[in-house]
Amino acid sequence: MTSTLASKPETSRPSGHTGIATAAAHRTPDAPGPLVSFLRFVVCGGGVGVASGPAVTLLALSMPWTLANALVTVVSTVLCTELHARFTFGTGRRAGWRRHWQAAGSATAAYAVTSTAVLVLHTVQPSAGVMREQVVYLTASALAGIGRFLVLRLYVFGTRRHATGPLRSQDRAGGADARFPALSPA
Template structure:
């Protein structure tokens, strides 16, 4: 119950959540772009991108669960799976962008590759924010439903505290 209360109270507005998303996701994305470039010097670029995408998605999902969307708790397995599904789509976007770059420019510079990769990642990031906010970390109840639940909890607590400690004694008194 404490977790639900903390999640409900800590839910940031859209602007705050987006600013946090950019800070967390952008930081992870920027670090990932350099990690992909470094790893791609040892293995195929597509494999490097897949490995870095997997690791960065796990890390970013935890950051988003704990900080961006105000849950303050670890991401669940379901949230990791949903986030991972969208990461696969982001992976496809970055791969397509890099493939198109390779088709258009015979030997692109490292700076051009980084720019294309970061641009594709940014586009995928905006879509990722929407999916995470509206689906993965969405609050499944409206403010009215949350207020009704709080009212029910208060009534149940008051009723429990008002009830006699020994129900059998109540029967004897009647």
């Protein structure tokens, strides 16, 4: 006896659903699931984040710490966005300008978290050593990274569908914004 369930075409969820379940339902067939993409995110983003710690410290020898953090944040965000586009979230192609700008929004929030954490450390303990500063910086980076993962997975690299069907390739590649189908090129 064969099951008729296996032969039914896949249907999309109603547009009112949000969250990881919706992102999973709308991802491309070769895109990794949430756990795999999170592990990849930790490897890629965490690796760049760990390298960023000493880079900020070295740059801070010749400029204010917040400026050094800003420079490292910009460089690491561009690098990580490319890594996440190609590897973490399984798009297999470059991120494109739209995704870089969207990722910059979450990176700005992460910059604020790390800068605030280290500035609080310097206020509470003005003579904090480099090791303590690194622990605070990397801990704040890890906490901000969790939020960044959710933003990137659900909004920046998540594929979306609108009432007219799946996104066209130029929409996914960074062309039109799927939330505004009327603005999409014909």
